[in-house]
Amino acid sequence: MIDEPLSQGASLVHRRDPRFRLIACLLLSLAAALAVGPAAPLLVLGAGLVLTLLARLPPGLVLRRFVAVNAFVAFLWLALPLTTPGTPVTASFHGLAATREGVVLATLITLKANAVFFCVLSLLATIPAPALGGAMRAVGVPDKFAFLFLFTYRYLHVISDEYGRLATAARLRGFVPATSTHAYRTYAALVAMVLVRAYDRSRRVYQAMVLRGFAGRFVSLDGFAADRGDVAFLIVALAVAVAGGALEIVSWRGHV
Amino acid sequence: MSEPLLALSGVCFTYPGTARPVLDALDFTFGPDERVGLFGPNGSGKTTLLHVMMGLLRPDAGAVRFKGSPAVTEKDFRAVRRGIGLLLQNADDQIIYPTVLDDVAFGPLNCGLSPRQARDKAEATLSLLGLSGFGPRLTHRLSGGEKKLVSLAGxxxxxxEALFLDEPTNGLDPDTRERIVAILENLGKPLIVISHDWDFLVQVTGVYYSIEQGKLLHDPDFVLHRHVHGHPLGDRHHHHHD
Incomplete structure (x- = not known):
């Protein structure tokens, strides 16, 4: 069962219109991700942290996800400083030395990753999946993508249940996971069965849609209503993103 | 007799890659005031018959007529699907949206209702089925019985104008089953019900057919009777000795 513990809440952030949160997240993430210097990612990281605080998310969950993201970043720190060509800043060890450029690059990536992480955590993870699918359509994401997302969310549970039932059936008949050809063959068969059943199901689902008058075009209940708070929120997010861009341009000029 | 809602004449259907025809020159007329029970062993073609009538499968030979006009193309069958609702065996196949309200509104939106009308229609239907307040619930969190009722609401x-139900009581608890009986009685719409649940069939339908060797059999001598207690022959044809 996939829970969305972060999407439940009544904080200042949760109350914002999902469409506006989605656009704000996109703007801020772009401002952080496209930057070459550290100023814009730092600014966005600050905004993300503030939003995360405002969203009153459970600290334990935030920490767990923070660690997960930064575990990947840690691998970059193992490789990048040593492999980026530039001025060595440490003593050479068997011809390997950390370079200044490498450390700068790793720092920049760390800043960007965490800036985007906190924005996504506070702005996107706080939207329940069905509303996020609706918001995607409302802001002009092509129907195919939005429905791919909605259907995936809807049927992920069904497919994971199906896998669970098959795995239980295997266990009931004495299957014990092990490192053996037999175990690998069994797992391959389980996965294959899940795929075949998912394919069959997709055809039945399509039939059910056709039965209810589906003719290739999705129409949706428009359940969103924005107020002045949403508009103000988006303006602030836009301002932060533009400020990030401006800082970026200023730092380029500085270099030239 | 009033004009039949659906009429099949000489319908043949064989699944690709198999030799045995599932439907073999089958004739059937479904009137606007009929409540038909359809039984027979698994694989005898009951579901296939419903799918042919709804245009999900196209017959190899024979004709389907809806209210007197032939239904041949996809466009013809769109009219059939607006006139007749088919409830699939598995509610998980039928419920496509993550939330109940979106799912129930799917059909009305496809019929051209505005979002507001579709929302009202969905809410009214939910409350008709005793599911008021289910709108925002997540469909994958519903129990099996709730899923069945939500798919029926859809x-x-x-x-x-008519309802086709494919094994509607499979896996349901007695409460939900009774709710479905009550709903069908209240609606008073013509029905075709596929079921192995004789007690359910006798409660909601009045004419019984089975499919054998690809043909529809109607045995007027065969009368179902209601069982009030568990019975070792409950799911098989049998006669009671007086």
Missing amino acids: VLAMDP
């Missing part, structure tokens, strides 16, 4: 929200 079909009824399109205001069909």
